[in-house]
Amino acid sequence: QKEVEQNSGPLSVPEGAIASLNCTYSDRGSQSFFWYRQYSGKSPELIMSIYSNGDKEDGRFTAQLNKASQYVSLLIRDSQPSDSATYLCAAQTGANNLFFGTGTRLTVIP
């Protein structure tokens, strides 16, 4: 069983819409959760982190965590073409290494 699972997509949304990206994890000991954005051929870039149940908002991005359901999501409001990228969900347990999902490719259509 994979540690972190994501729908690989691709997910297409029109410009201005809300993009919803989802992720589940298997290790209940996971403490910290992260969303990375990766443009094609570039390095993963951290955009959101969340540690406790509920919502965390940062600009157009909202991360949601539900530890009981082992579910993490990322909402992108007012999606822009520049948001088109692969979004990676990652979980961290006791050690400092990260467990990544395979990523969801998002395309925002102008």
Place this chain on the structure above:
Amino acid sequence: EAGVTQFPSHSVIEKGQTVTLRCDPISGHDNLYWYRRVMGKEIKFLLHFVKESKQDESGMPNNRFLAERTGGTYSTLKVQPAELEDSGVYFCASSQDGGAETQYFGPGTRLLVL
């Protein structure tokens, strides 16, 4: 401030050959991580250095992989002999305090073993 750099950006080698990947972390970062993404799979942790010491090497796939960080600055990851399944993108990340939130990733080395 310069970011994490990796060299080479691409490498194409034949099965059985040796390849050495290099990572230069952000200056002052004691923590250095190696990750690998095989085609179609997720990014997977390989190992973690704190300065020159291996803190965690639980992700290293087998003894064909050797990572070093002499002097606690740059790190090398050598694959000898390379196999077809070693093809993928090898990422390096560094952080100052060891937390995932502060891990900065390099651009990766794309390795193709033929």
